[in-house]
Amino acid sequence: MTQEKIIVVLGAGAAGFFAAINAKEKNPKAKCLLLEGSRRVLTKVKISGGGRCNVTHNLFDPKLLVQNYPRGFKELLSAFYSFQPKDMVSWLEKRGVKLKAEADGRMFPESNKSSTIIDCLSVEAAKLGVDLQLGQKIKSIQKKDELFHLELGDGTVLKVHKLILATGSSPSGYQLAESLGHKIVDPVPSLFTFNIKHPFLKDLPGQSFEKVDLELSFEKSLKLKKYKQQGPLLITHWGLSGPAVLKLSAFAARDLHESSYQAHLKVNFLWQEQTKEEALLVLENYKKENRDKGLGKNFPFSFSKRFWCELLSCLDIQQEKTWQELSKKNLSEIAFFLTEMSFQVDGKGVFKEEFVTAGGVDLKEIDFKTMESRLCSSLYFCGEILNIDGITGGFNFQNAWTTAWLAGNSV
Ligand SMILES: Cc1cc2nc3c(=O)[nH]c(=O)nc-3n(C[C@H](O)[C@H](O)[C@H](O)COP(=O)(O)OP(=O)(O)OC[C@H]3O[C@@H](n4cnc5c(N)ncnc54)[C@H](O)[C@@H]3O)c2cc1C
The missing domain is CATH 3.50.50.60 (FAD/NAD(P)-binding domain)
Structure with missing residues (x-):
């Protein structure tokens, strides 16, 4: 049998x-x-x-x-x-x-x-x-x-x-x-959010962006590669989240673990391959056409007013000023902040959904x-x-x- x-x-x-x-x-x-x-x-x-x-x-x-x-x-x-x-x-x-x-x-x-x-x-x-x-x-x-x-x-x-x-x-x-x-x-672990303590993000939890470019890099001595990702971003109480961050956390999971979750995250809030130079051009043109307008209420790019004003305050630019009062240096700083700002990742958070x-x-x-x-x-x-x-x-x-x-x- x-x-x-x-x-x-x-x-x-x-x-x-x-x-x-x-x-x-x-x-x-x-x-x-x-x-x-x-x-x-x-x-x-x-x-x-x-x-x-x-x-x-x-x-x-x-x-x-x-x-x-x-x-x-x-x-x-x-x-x-x-x-x-x-x-x-x-x-x-x-x-x-x-x-x-x-x-x-x-x-x-x-x-x-x-x-x-x-x-x-x-x-x-x-x-x-x-x-x-x-x-x-x-x-x-x-x-x-x-x-x-x-x-x-x-x-x-x-x-x-x-x-x-x-x-x-x-x-x-x-x-x-x-x-x-x-x-x-x-x-x-894979699929987590990034802990980032930065004065700019402190007052912006809940702000979201449809598409940003992210670039994650590590201390040179670790000899780890760079990771890039595009997608939606969310500012949270403890740092950054959203699909682009979660994707980055998954693809870089091993290297992030090796670096004890310490890394540099470069954010291009303008996405669409806009470089610092292109952003500067947009700002200069806007200045030419809006010389007498107030900085706090008038700005190019489709950001929320809260985001824009926080950016000005982070760069020590008073929003009561008019566009003509902005120096070349100011414009360059804004362009840099929007396209090449680097945040220090200091630990990981939990993505409760998955x-x-x-x-x-x-x-x-x-x-x-x-x-x-x-x-x-x-x-x-x-x-x-x-x-x-x-x-x-x-x-x-x-x-x-x-x-x-x-x-x-x-x-
Ligand atoms: C909060 C959360 C939300 C998620 N949401 C999603 C989602 O929406 N979409 C998606 O695609 N993925 C999601 N995931 C991931 C998904 O749940 C897992 O990828 C999937 O469950 C893996 O299935 P599995 O059967 O391999 O393992 P598990 O689901 O972990 O099942 C393993 C089972 O084995 C049992 N077990 C373990 N050891 C032993 C043992 N020695 N003897 C006998 N039994 C044992 C465990 O008790 C468990 O029941 C989520 C994960 C979490 C934690």
């Missing part, structure tokens, strides 16, 4: 649930156990997107999609040709869940409730007969004679044919991966056609346990769905 195939998925987050569903669907006769260490499932799905769950992103070209992954872009390219946002949208739609895209491309359930996604995954897993067990802490895993021996919390040993690790960024998951011969790339870990299982050790380990056969990985992370906008969940789909279909 042939022995019943046993598949175990460790971790009941987005990746673990989706892997278990796909594995069981592909192997209806196998026993598929989804073991969760805590007492709750899909906790991050629940809180994600402010309780709305930003499931994926409305971007269906794999080549463009991978550009949103500071780590994993090379490996995910082939994976996205197998399962990408369009496939997740239709997978959910077939199960009665419709997604809608917002103007910035983020996709949410039409219900605006993360519980819709949780219910869909839970019902699907139960329908297929996935055996979900909560509070299952694995003490150790050993591979003997082609079987994984999982030592459970109560001391019993479960013998398993196929094992999928989907434990997210939990240290215990990394330890299990290491115990099976895998290298863990040091985990460091955060992820850069680092995890080394991607060189994984076959991305199947998500199987190259070092240990019948062992698979998916989701955030891998050294993959995306910028904010649904890309992190898409990594979970895609790698879980591949792992589930390959076991």
Whole structure:
């Protein structure tokens, strides 16, 4: 008599649930156990997107999609040709869940409730007969004679044919991966805001800019590269945030960690490739045409009056003056401030909407056609346990769905 195939998925987050569903669907006769260490499932799905769950992103070209992954872009390219946002949208739609895209491309359930996604995954897993067990802490895993021996919390040993690790960024998951011969790339935070103390920003929290140019650089002695980013910016009580900063934090996550979150951030508030010289020209022309007008109320560029007046005060220029009273030096200082001002980043803040870990299982050790380990056969990985992370906008969940789909279909 042939022995019943046993598949175990460790971790009941987005990746673990989706892997278990796909594995069981592909192997209806196998026993598929989804073991969760805590007492709750899909906790991050629940809180994600402010309780709305930003499931994926409305971007269906794999080549463009991978550009949103500071780590994993090379490996995910082939994976996205197998399962990408369009496939997740239709997978959910077939199960009665419709997604809608917002103007910035983020996709949410039409219900605006993360519980819709949780219910869909839970019902699907139960329908297929996935055996979900909560509070299952694995003490150790050993591979003997082609079987994984999982030592459970109560001391019993479960013998398993196929094992999928989907434990997210939990240290215990990394330890299990290491115990099976895998290298863990040091985990460091990604997606955070910048702490900046500067008199100019102090009175401007809440001010936002549709598009700015940012350039992040480090002390020369550290020999780290420069990072550039464009996009919306937000001034906060503690420094700078907004999509451009979050993107920069993700792409520079490792170097920022190495510099202990000390860096220089050059901001071009004018964007559109306006240099200091071009800004100066605009200011000089404005001065010619508005000589008798007051500085405080009249200015070129589409800034708020609050921003403009704060800038004047920071440069010690009285707003009661008229434009003709501005010296060449004043104009040059304003142009410099608008296009080349550098702020000292001194630490990182928390972006409450989403955060992820850069680092995890080394991607060189994984076959991305199947998500199987190259070092240990019948062992698979998916989701955030891998050294993959995306910028904010649904890309992190898409990594979970895609790698879980591949792992589930390959076991
Ligand atoms: C506040 C917040 C908001 C977010 N919002 C978004 C968003 O809107 N869009 C987006 O794309 N991404 C978002 N993310 C990121 C996204 O949640 C993660 O990328 C995604 O959840 C990763 O899925 P995962 O299944 O790999 O890991 P997880 O969701 O972390 O799941 C891992 C599971 O494994 C369990 N586990 C851990 N160790 C063990 C063990 N040893 N044994 C058994 N079980 C174990 C954990 O308890 C957990 O249930 C957000 C993250 C946070 C923190």
